[in-house]
Amino acid sequence: MTGWVLIVDDEEMIRENLKAYLEDEGLGVVAFESATHALFWLQAGVSCPVCIMDMRLPDMDGNTAIRALHELYPEMKFLIHTGSSSYSLPEDLRTMGLDDSRVYRKPLEDMGPLAAAVRALADPQEARL
Amino acid sequence: MPISRVLPSRKRPALSRRRFGSNELLAAALGALAATASAASDWLGEPLGSGGAGGKINYTVLVLIPVILLASVALFWCWLQRQEAVRRTRQLQRELNERQRVETALRESEARFRDVTEAASDWIWEMDENLRFTYLSERFEALTGIGTQSVLGLTRWELAGADASIDPQKWRKHREVLETRAPFRDFIYQTQLIGDWQNGRYLKVSGKPIHDEQGRFRGYRGTGTDITEQAKAEAALYQSELRLRRIIDLVPHMIFARDRHGRFLLANRATAAAYGSTVEALVDRSHPPGHGVPEEVEQRLADDRAVLENWESRLIPEEVFTDHTGRVCTLQTIKIPFNESGMSESAVLSVAIDITEQKRAKEDVARMRLYLKNIIDSMPSVLVGVDPWGYITVLNQPAEQAGGVSWAAAQGRFFGEVFPQLQSQFEQVRQAIRDGHPIKTPRMTLEVDGELHYADVMVYPLMADNVSGAVIRMDDVTARVRIESMMVQTEKMLSVGGLAAGMAHEINNPLGAILQGSQNILRRIGPELAQNRAAADAVGVDLNQLNRYLQERGILRLLEGIREAGVRAAKIVADMLSFSRRSEAQAQFALVEVEDLLETVLRLAASDYDLKKKYDFKRIRIERAYDPALRLVYCDKTEIEQVILNLLKNAAQAMAEENTPSPSILLRTAREADYAVLEVVDNGPGMEDKTLKRIFEPFFTTKDVGVGTGLGLSVSYFIVTEQHNGRLSVTSKPGQGACFSLRLPLAREKLS
Numbered sequence: 047m048t049g050w051v052l053i054v055d056d057e058e059m060i061r062e063n064l065k066a067y068l069e070d071e072g073l074g075v076v077a078f079e080s081a082t083h084a085l086f087w088l089q090a091g092v093s094c095p096v097c098i099m100d101m102r103l104p105d106m107d108g109n110t111a112i113r114a115l116h117e118l119y120p121e122m123k124f125l126i127h128t129g130s131s132s133y134s135l136p137e138d139l140r141t142m143g144l145d146d147s148r149v150y151r152k153p154l155e156d157m158g159p160l161a162a163a164v165r166a167l168a169d170p171q172e173a174r175l
Numbered sequence: 176m177p178i179s180r181v182l183p184s185r186k187r188p189a190l191s192r193r194r195f196g197s198n199e200l201l202a203a204a205l206g207a208l209a210a211t212a213s214a215a216s217d218w219l220g221e222p223l224g225s226g227g228a229g230g231k232i233n234y235t236v237l238v239l240i241p242v243i244l245l246a247s248v249a250l251f252w253c254w255l256q257r258q259e260a261v262r263r264t265r266q267l268q269r270e271l272n273e274r275q276r277v278e279t280a281l282r283e284s285e286a287r288f289r290d291v292t293e294a295a296s297d298w299i300w301e302m303d304e305n306l307r308f309t310y311l312s313e314r315f316e317a318l319t320g321i322g323t324q325s326v327l328g329l330t331r332w333e334l335a336g337a338d339a340s341i342d343p344q345k346w347r348k349h350r351e352v353l354e355t356r357a358p359f360r361d362f363i364y365q366t367q368l369i370g371d372w373q374n375g376r377y378l379k380v381s382g383k384p385i386h387d388e389q390g391r392f393r394g395y396r397g398t399g400t401d402i403t404e405q406a407k408a409e410a411a412l413y414q415s416e417l418r419l420r421r422i423i424d425l426v427p428h429m430i431f432a433r434d435r436h437g438r439f440l441l442a443n444r445a446t447a448a449a450y451g452s453t454v455e456a457l458v459d460r461s462h463p464p465g466h467g468v469p470e471e472v473e474q475r476l477a478d479d480r481a482v483l484e485n486w487e488s489r490l491i492p493e494e495v496f497t498d499h500t501g502r503v504c505t506l507q508t509i510k511i512p513f514n515e516s517g518m519s520e521s522a523v524l525s526v527a528i529d530i531t532e533q534k535r536a537k538e539d540v541a542r543m544r545l546y547l548k549n550i551i552d553s554m555p556s557v558l559v560g561v562d563p564w565g566y567i568t569v570l571n572q573p574a575e576q577a578g579g580v581s582w583a584a585a586q587g588r589f590f591g592e593v594f595p596q597l598q599s600q601f602e603q604v605r606q607a608i609r610d611g612h613p614i615k616t617p618r619m620t621l622e623v624d625g626e627l628h629y630a631d632v633m634v635y636p637l638m639a640d641n642v643s644g645a646v647i648r649m650d651d652v653t654a655r656v657r658i659e660s661m662m663v664q665t666e667k668m669l670s671v672g673g674l675a676a677g678m679a680h681e682i683n684n685p686l687g688a689i690l691q692g693s694q695n696i697l698r699r700i701g702p703e704l705a706q707n708r709a710a711a712d713a714v715g716v717d718l719n720q721l722n723r724y725l726q727e728r729g730i731l732r733l734l735e736g737i738r739e740a741g742v743r744a745a746k747i748v749a750d751m752l753s754f755s756r757r758s759e760a761q762a763q764f765a766l767v768e769v770e771d772l773l774e775t776v777l778r779l780a781a782s783d784y785d786l787k788k789k790y791d792f793k794r795i796r797i798e799r800a801y802d803p804a805l806r807l808v809y810c811d812k813t814e815i816e817q818v819i820l821n822l823l824k825n826a827a828q829a830m831a832e833e834n835t836p837s838p839s840i841l842l843r844t845a846r847e848a849d850y851a852v853l854e855v856v857d858n859g860p861g862m863e864d865k866t867l868k869r870i871f872e873p874f875f876t877t878k879d880v881g882v883g884t885g886l887g888l889s890v891s892y893f894i895v896t897e898q899h900n901g902r903l904s905v906t907s908k909p910g911q912g913a914c915f916s917l918r919l920p921l922a923r924e925k926l927s
Contacts, residue, residue, distance in 0.1 A: 059688035066695045070706055102680060129683035131676055131752040153687035153745045155738075157694055 049093035051164055053077035054084050054111060055100035055127065060152070064098060064127075067157040068164060080104050081111035085118075094122060095168045098160070101128040109136055116142055123167040125160065128152060296400055300380070303394040306330050306353055318401040319376045321366070331364070337375065338365040356384040356392050363402065377406035424454075429506070429527040431457075432513070434520050435483055437476045441524075451499025468497045479523040482510045493534070494527070504531040557649040560637070561590050563608050565601055568644060577649075590647065596621040597647060600632055604645045607634040618656065627864065629656040661871065661896070668873050668893050675751030686745050693738035700725060750886035766807045767815070769851065773801075773842050776819040780827070792827055796839040805846040808853075808919050810899055815919070818891040818903075819855065822915045825888065826857035829913070833860040850901070850918040858912040867907055895919070 051073050055061045061077040068075045076094075078084040082105045088094060097115060101108035112124050124144060126135075129152040135144055150160055298314035307330055311323045332339050332346055339346045345364070352359045360381040367375040382397025423430045424444040432441040439446075442457040450457060450467070475494070482489050494506045508527040515522065551558055552572035559578075560569030567590050570582040578585060578593045591598030603614045616632040633648045699707055702718035711718045725731050781792045808815075823840065830838040841856040862870065862877075869875045871892040876885035895903040899919050907913035 057684045057688065059692060060684060063688065063691035063695050067691070067698070070695075070698060070704055129680040129687065131679040131683075131749075152683040153690045153741065155690050155694075155742055155745070157691055 049074070049095045049168065051075045051168065052084055052088075052094045052097040052122075054079075054081055054097065054103065054108075056080065056102065056104050057100070057129075060100070060127075064157065064160075068161055071161045071165070073161075073164065073168070081106050081108075081114070084111075085114065088115075088119065094119070096123050096125065096164050098125045098127050098164070101126065101130055101133055109139060112139060112142070112144075124148065125150060125163055125167070127154075127160070295398075297398040298400075299396070300382070300399050301385070301394060301396045302330075302382075304392050306395065309394065315399065319366075319378070319403075321376065331380075334366045335364045337367045353395070358383040363406075375403075376401055377403040428529070429525070431527075432522045432524045433479060434522050435480055437472065437479065440515075440522050446527075449496070449498045467499075471495060471497060478508075478510060479525075482512050482523050483521055486512050488512070493530070496527070504529050505534045506530065555650070557594075557647075557651075559590055559594060559597070559647040559649075560644060561604060561647065562642075562644045563605070565589050565591065565604060567593060569646075596623075596630075597632065597649065600634060600647055603632075603634045604647065607636040607645050608643050611636050611638070618652070623651075628653040657868075660868070661892070665893065665897060668889055669897075671751050671873050672893075675748060679748055679752055682748050683745070686741050686748070689741040690738060690745065693734055693741065697731070697734055697738075700731075747886065750890050763811050763813060764809060765812065766809050767812045769805055769808050769844055769853065770801055772808075772812060772816060773799075773819065773844075773853070776816050776823060777842075779816070779820055780823045794838065795827055795830065796837065798839060798841040800841060800843040802843075802845045805844045805851050808851040808921070810919055811894075814894045814898060815917075818894050818917060819853065821887045821891045822855040822917075825915075826855060826859060826913070830857060830859035835859045846921075847918070849921055851921055853917040853919070854914055855917075856912065856914040861909045861911045861913050862905075862907040863909050867905060870905055871903070 051068055053061055053064050053068075053075060055064070055077065056079050058079070061079065065075045065077045076084075076087065078087065081103055084097075097112075099108045099112055103111065106114075108126065108128070112126075115122055115124075124139075124142075126133075126144070126149045128149065131151075133149065133151075135146060135149060148163070154160060295314065296318065298318060299310070299312040300308060300315070301310035303309045308327050311326055313323075315321070315326070316323050326334060332350065335346075349359070349362055349364075358381075361379055362381070363377065363379045365375045365377050378399050379402045380397055380399040382395045385393040385396050387393050426443060427445055429446040429449055430441075430443040431439055431446040433439055439458045442450075442454050444454055447454045447457050478489070478491060478494075488509060488511045491506075491508045491510065494508050495503060496506045497503050506527040507530045508525050511524045511526075512521060513524050548571075551569075554571060555573060556571075557574040557577045558569070558571040559567060559574050562568055567585045567588050570578065570580075570585050574594075575581055575585075580593055585593050591601060599619075600616065603616065607614045613633055613635045616634075619630045619632050621628050621630055629652045631650045631652050635646045635648065637644045637646055698704060700718075700721065702708060702711075702722065707718060711721070722731075777797060826840050827838075829835075835858060837858075839858050841854070843852075843854040843856060845852040845854070866877060871889050873889040874885040875889070892903045895901040895917055901920060902918040903915065904918075905913060905915050
């Protein structure tokens with residue numbers, strides 16, 4: 047698999063735990079506490095096929111961040127990881143190919159399914175195999 | 176002697192004159208005869224006997240012849256005279272006898288007349304040619320009480336001034352009659368003496384004119400009779416009849432008498448009016464009988480005849496009568512047989528009262544009573560009417576059911592005896608009647624079939640026709656109390672939901688950290704991961720040894736504990752969140768196959784991780800009783816699945832905890848009028864009333880700490896009642912299992 051898995055979450059322990067788990071799965075992971083930091087880092091031109099996005103962020107909400115990232119990097123796939131009980135996927139995000147299966151509710155008892163989803167999105171061929 | 180005045184006396188002088196004449200002649204003849212006889216006897220020397228005619232002719236023939244001749248002549252004359260005298264005497268005698276006879280007859284006649292006059296109720300009167308009273312017999316005064324002296328010399332009209340002024344016509348005619356000297360009969364008038372206005376007498380007089388031999392008018396003579404009493408009686412009778420007639424005509428009821436042929440003998444005005452006729456026309460017997468509708472006439476005739484045959488009065492309580500306008504009314508008739516004096520035939524006197532209105536009113540009252548009874552019976556409240564002493568007067572149907580007695584059986588019994596649960600209300604009954612205000616006793620607790628029930632009791636004072644009493648109204652509000660407590664619970668749930676929604680994000684993040692951290696820790700201390708081994712080598716730690724150590728110290732178990740606690744906390748938060756209201760748009764409502772849904776849940780239950788851990792679901796016998804009439808139900812499939820799963824888990828857990836032998840769960844469906852019913856029935860330990868009442872309360876649990884969140888059933892309750900507008904109820908008794916009934920509205924419109 048090539049490229050980084052991008053994690054944007056303002057909760058440090060969530061960030062760290064996801065990063066740790068995915069790294070243990072052999073994935074390259076970068077994690078930022080805000081969308082702004084992530085965008086800044088992406089300007090360096092790194093390859094980043096998958097992003098795990100929190101919804102409540104200090105600078106903007108997750109939906110807006112996804113729209114912005116999608117604008118800049120149309121190839122990027124998104125997984126949503128939210129603590130909000132009332133979150134529902136906006137319609138425009140669905141047109142970007144997102145669906146309810148991409149939404150993960152906090153707290154995650156088991157990070158295994160999320161990791162599998164990341165793998166599948168990052169490398170479709172590999173996932174299919 | 177009054178008769179002498181009455182009878183003519185002028186014949187008497189004529190009679191005595193004739194008698195006097197014949198006596199004179201007889202005396203003269205006798206005288207002459209006597210003288211002759213004495214002369215002759217002197218001469219012949221022998222007395223002349225009676226009838227001595229054969230004397231001595233020879234001697235004194237010559238002398239004697241003339242004498243004899245003379246004597247003979249004289250004798251002949253005498254004889255003649257004598258014959259004449261005898262004849263005259265005889266005639267006289269005859270006349271005398273005749274006269275005596277006449278006189279006797281006259282006397283007899285007079286006596287008879289006198290007797291008659293004295294005995295008669297009439298009196299004799301006479302008036303002179305100037306029409307003034309000259310004579311009035313004694314009876315007059317005796318009969319009228321009017322002194323004869325005050326009348327004599329007056330004319331009749333002078334005696335009747337008032338009457339004359341009242342009816343001058345009558346008097347004018349009468350005077351005309353008198354002036355033409357014609358006889359008259361039965362002239363009636365009222366006499367009234369001056370100064371006597373009270374005792375006017377009614378007199379009836381008849382009279383004939385009197386004429387003397389020369390045919391001259393001498394006045395009037397006649398009889399009179401006092402008819403005052405009769406007139407008064409007649410007038411009174413007339414008045415009384417008139418009054419009676421007026422009375423029966425005034426009576427608004429029909430009064431009539433009919434003979435056996437149905438002909439009217441008597442009818443009052445009301446009767447005539449009912450027949451559209453007049454009284455006169457109705458009682459006119461020349462008219463054919465039978466007025467009105469033939470069947471009615473027939474019936475009436477039959478009734479009349481029955482009365483006549485049995486000679487018994489009869490009351491006909493209701494009789495249909497169609498009057499002349501066609502109005503059908505109901506009469507109540509009493510029929511009395513009677514024989515009127517002077518009437519050969521018996522008749523039936525009827526008095527008929529029109530009771531149409533009363534009947535209608537009575538029917539209205541009966542109808543209204545039935546209507547009211549239906550109303551009070553239709554009321555769900557128990558209604559007990561009591562008198563001031565607490566004795567039952569009225570019960571409605573629910574009261575009959577509640578007391579287990581019929582109204583008839585309960586009437587007159589003390590209400591506390593029939594309704595022991597209400598006995599405590601006696602004081603309220605008395606107070607309500609005394610003060611005239613209703614008294615409420617809300618939420619009175621009472622026991623019905625060993626169950627605690629709540630009742631609102633109200634005692635209304637009653638005042639009707641000065642008869643006081645009260646109505647005790649009892650409403651079983653147990654269901655409402657339960658619903659209210661459910662609503663309180665729902666409110667609690669909603670506030671829990673609101674709270675959860677607000678804090679979910681804040682709690683989920685730390686929970687995520689705990690759970691994810693636990694997972695990472697456990698993963699990173701095991702020897703399985705290559706990264707772990709590399710790191711361990713780098714620091715010179717043997718992972719296998721480390722694991723043994725961690726196990727030895729129970730650290731792995733502690734870590735697992737942290738993870739489980741996190742899972743439980745996450746579950747609580749998730750359950751709490753389901754209390755928040757969601758719109759229908761958010762919920763996934765659709766028509767769902769009930770059987771599919773239940774079977775899905777059974778599969779889920781069998782594979783539920785928690786279930787497997789706590790007990791073996793496969794040990795529980797599952798029975799199914801699906802109503803073929805119920806196929807589809809409109810609901811949010813996932814939510815209802817969650818509810819049913821919850822109920823199944825609940826039942827399984829309860830049975831496992833109590834080690835119920837041969838545990839079984841019955842899944843039953845039924846179709847009610849408005850609801851689809853889904854039931855989960857277990858044969859587990861059941862529940863006490865105390866538990867039942869709180870079973871849907873959030874955070875209420877009977878399970879061991881850590882087994883349940885205490886939210887499962889309240890979440891189910893919330894889903895059913897709030898999101899589906901349905902009902903979730905439970906019935907259970909200790910040791911007798913439990914039955915959870917889930918009702919979902921069949922009509923989609925009913926969903927709010």
